[in-house]
Amino acid sequence: MKAGARVVLLVGCLVACMVGQTAQAQFPGIGDIGSAISKAKKTADDTAKIAKGASGLTLEEEIAIGDAVSVAIVARYGGVWRDAAATRRVNLIGRILAQYATRQDLDWRFGLLNSPAINAFSAPGGRVFITRGLYELLPNDDELAGVLAHEIIHIDRRHAVNSIAHNEMLGGFTGLLADNSGAFGQFAQVVDAVADEILVTGYDPDTEFEADAGGHDLADVTGFAPGGLRAALILISTVNNQQQEVLTTHPPIAQRLERLPDE
Amino acid sequence: MTPHRLLLISTITALACALAPFAGAAEFSKGDKVWSKNVETALLAEPSPLAATQATVGFAEKLAVKETQGKWLRVKADDAKGDEVGGWVFSGNVAGEKPKLPPAAGFTTVDASQTNTIAAARPLTPAAEQYAQNQGAGNAQADVTWLDAESALVTQQDLTAYMAENSKGEYQQ
Numbered sequence: 001m002k003a004g005a006r007v008v009l010l011v012g013c014l015v016a017c018m019v020g021q022t023a024q025a026q027f028p029g030i031g032d033i034g035s036a037i038s039k040a041k042k043t044a045d046d047t048a049k050i051a052k053g054a055s056g057l058t059l060e061e062e063i064a065i066g067d068a069v070s071v072a073i074v075a076r077y078g079g080v081w082r083d084a085a086a087t088r089r090v091n092l093i094g095r096i097l098a099q100y101a102t103r104q105d106l107d108w109r110f111g112l113l114n115s116p117a118i119n120a121f122s123a124p125g126g127r128v129f130i131t132r133g134l135y136e137l138l139p140n141d142d143e144l145a146g147v148l149a150h151e152i153i154h155i156d157r158r159h160a161v162n163s164i165a166h167n168e169m170l171g172g173f174t175g176l177l178a179d180n181s182g183a184f185g186q187f188a189q190v191v192d193a194v195a196d197e198i199l200v201t202g203y204d205p206d207t208e209f210e211a212d213a214g215g216h217d218l219a220d221v222t223g224f225a226p227g228g229l230r231a232a233l234i235l236i237s238t239v240n241n242q243q244q245e246v247l248t249t250h251p252p253i254a255q256r257l258e259r260l261p262d263e
Numbered sequence: 264m265t266p267h268r269l270l271l272i273s274t275i276t277a278l279a280c281a282l283a284p285f286a287g288a289a290e291f292s293k294g295d296k297v298w299s300k301n302v303e304t305a306l307l308a309e310p311s312p313l314a315a316t317q318a319t320v321g322f323a324e325k326l327a328v329k330e331t332q333g334k335w336l337r338v339k340a341d342d343a344k345g346d347e348v349g350g351w352v353f354s355g356n357v358a359g360e361k362p363k364l365p366p367a368a369g370f371t372t373v374d375a376s377q378t379n380t381i382a383a384a385r386p387l388t389p390a391a392e393q394y395a396q397n398q399g400a401g402n403a404q405a406d407v408t409w410l411d412a413e414s415a416l417v418t419q420q421d422l423t424a425y426m427a428e429n430s431k432g433e434y435q436q
Contacts, residue, residue: 059364067391071403080406084413091417092425096432099422100355104300105364107385111410141429188394221334221355223431 057124057161059105065164065191066125072195073121073129074113081114081132093141094128094148097222101156110148117245118236121198122151124160137239138232145222146229149215157214159207160194202249209251209259216261227263290354291336295328297357302366304357306350310335312433317350322365326357334435353433384415 057065074080081087087110094110101108106126116133123129128151130144138144154160202208212229220226237253239246247253291297299320307314310332320326320340329349330337336357339349387395387407395404426432 064388064390067388067407068394070407071387071391071395071398071400074406075398075400075403079402080410082406082409087410087413088417091414092421095417096422096426099432102300102358102360102362103364104362104366109411109414111407111414184390184393184397187390188397191394223426223429223435 057164062158062161063106063125064187065194066123066127066160068187068191069123069160069195069198070127070129072191073123073199074111076195076199077113077117077129077131078115079113081112081135083112086112086135090130090135090144090148093145093224094152097145097149097218097224098126098152100218100222101152103156106155108152117248118239119245119247119249120147120151121249122154122160123198124155124158124194126155128152128155134236137235139235142219142225142228143232143235144228145219145224146215146227146232149218149222149224150211150229151215152218153211153214154203154207157210159203159211160198163197163203164190164194199249205251205255209256212256212260226261230257230260230263233257233260291328291331291357291359293328293330295359296341297326297328297336297338297359298361299324299326299352299356300358300362301356304352306338306348306352308350310337310351310353312353314351318348320348323361325361326352355432384411386411 090110090112095108098106098108103126108126108128110128110130112135113129113131115131117131118134118137120128120130120134128148130147130151134147135144138147197203203211215229216226219228225231233253233256236247250256299322302322303319304321304324305316306318306320308317309315325341326338327341328336328338332351334354335351336354337349337351338357340347387404392404395401426434430436
């Protein structure tokens with residue numbers, strides 16, 4: 001078994017430990033996941049049933065990590081901007097876009113971060129955040145849709161989930177399965193590592209370009225101006241990045257504009 | 264907002280709108296294979312959201328594109344049912360690859376009746392709650408909980424109304 005595959009199996013089992021203990025009470029639809037997880041801890045075969053191939057995590061695991069990552073994002077970015085009207089607007093536009101994403105297994109939710117920074121983030125499991133600074137910069141629904149569509153594509157194509165499977169940051173988690181007392185600490189480490197990738201290091205440029213192209217197409221099929229993301233990026237490029245944090249987790253805007261599909 | 268900024272925004276918006284008709288969407292063509300991605304997808308008599316339903320297909324059904332009209336596709340079931348099952352479907356309601364997981368009722372915020380959206384909101388998972396507690400992030404947890412409740416207030420009827428009023432999705436002209 002390749003090292004990457006071992007990490008997938010181990011992380012899947014580790015997260016399953018955390019999810020399974022409590023998920024059953026909240027989600028009757030999950031079924032007897034706790035039992036499945038117990039078996040998974042005993043044999044590699046059972047573990048393989050939980051860790052799903054290259055993407056690594058089950059839906060329940062993805063949602064558990066995504067929820068916790070969302071808490072981390074909100075904590076690090078000044079909390080949620082509790083503006084009911086603006087929150088309603090981002091949920092309206094975001095969920096209309098998400099209706100036409102490939103993944104309909106997720107409960108899509110959209111929120112605003114109370115930060116002057118110019119940025120947007122997506123957490124595994126269907127949660128999308130946009131900073132107040134970026135929201136207030138975008139003049140109309142088309143530009144907002146362009147930004148939200150980009151973030152939806154990150155989730156739709158499991159960019160963070162795949163990163164969990166492939167990133168070396170999780171390489172040190174081997175050997176923890178025998179020590180269940182440390183399971184939650186390791187869950188928290190997984191969450192922090194994912195949050196760091198989303199908030200600090202960002203995805204690699206090709207992943208961002210893929211989200212740009214996919215977001216362009218998603219906005220277009222939904223009926224928003226396909227040039228919305230381009231217009232948003234041009235607007236963002238006018239912001240003085242010496243005074244404000246501007247898309248620090250994304251490739252340079254000029255590169256993104258060059259790679260965006262033609263209008 | 265300064266006059267310069269307003270001018271810049273107006274110019275950018277006008278350019279984006281002017282270029283929109285030439286957009287290259289994720290298009291499907293005659294002969295392509297597509298897959299349904301909802302629990303139930305209606306195949307309509309005409310390329311309109313108001314047209315009669317001719318047939319329905321379940322999740323991840325393979326469909327063959329026989330004709331296109333704008334963002335609408337005339338499809339037929341790509342299996343033994345052959346010509347018996349077919350109709351028009353909005354291209355946003357199908358995927359170019361087979362979806363892996365069906366819409367999970369246990370994880371959706373609201374049910375079809377939309378009668379009590381806040382009560383139906385899925386709360387944070389217990390693992391995330393414990394994470395917040397351990398990190399001393401109680402305020403962030405409360406914020407996410409508020410956000411979930413606000414999100415749940417947006418119903419499917421709200422989405423449909425917005426789409427109809429603003430010509431989005433199936434309601435595009």
